[in-house]
Amino acid sequence: MKNVVLVGFMGCGKTSIGKKLARLMNYEFVDMDIEIEKSSNMKITEIFEICGEEKFRKMETELCMELSERKDCVIATGGGVIKNEKNIELLRQNGIVIYLKASPEDIYRNLRNDCTRPLLAGGNKLEKIKTMLAERRSLYEERSDISAEIGGMRASEAAEIIKEVLKEKI
Numbered sequence: 680m681k682n683v684v685l686v687g688f689m690g691c692g693k694t695s696i697g698k699k700l701a702r703l704m705n706y707e708f709v710d711m712d713i714e715i716e717k718s719s720n721m722k723i724t725e726i727f728e729i730c731g732e733e734k735f736r737k738m739e740t741e742l743c744m745e746l747s748e749r750k751d752c753v754i755a756t757g758g759g760v761i762k763n764e765k766n767i768e769l770l771r772q773n774g775i776v777i778y779l780k781a782s783p784e785d786i787y788r789n790l791r792n793d794c795t796r797p798l799l800a801g802g803n804k805l806e807k808i809k810t811m812l813a814e815r816r817s818l819y820e821e822r823s824d825i826s827a828e829i830g831g832m833r834a835s836e837a838a839e840i841i842k843e844v845l846k847e848k849i
């Protein structure tokens with residue numbers, strides 16, 4: 680069966696919802712950031728700091744190539760995966776792409792104490808989230824097959840709803 684590919688801004692719940700959805704569907708769960716950390720033996724923050732964002736984006740695209748060959752996986756992508764159209768083409772080869780829609784305030788609530796997202800480090804975090812989300816929103820909308828309004832829901836609740844929506848699509 681096709682993969683289920685979760686896209687959306689940092690801190691929108693891709694990992695927590697993805698884990699629950701995979702369990703409900705009896706699919707394997709794959710977290711792209713964790714896969715990149717394992718294969719490079721570095722934390723995401725270190726990759727950005729030492730090798731730069733461009734190198735990280737190359738690693739992300741290489742992983743999309745590998746994942747396009749897989750099936751029966753729920754894939755939690757990194758929030759920037761949609762910036763490169765090629766990534767989405769690859770992930771869509773055998774996957775249905777779901778945008779987990781969340782407001783800047785929901786995202787801020789989830790990430791206010793987080794220090795693992797280099798792109799949100801320093802300065803006013805809520806303002807950064809608002810600006811980046813405004814830049815990316817149309818990409819998330821255009822490059823996904825389904826938009827899921829999951830703001831304010833518990834991960835288990837969101838996973839149940841997504842599973843029901845997918846019944847008709849997969």
Ligand code: S3P
Pocket residue numbers: 687688689690693712723756757758759760795796797798
């Ligand atoms: C990024 C999102 C992060 C991670 C990296 C860059 C982005 O993943 O891939 O820090 O550009 O939005 P999460 O969405 O899992 O936080």
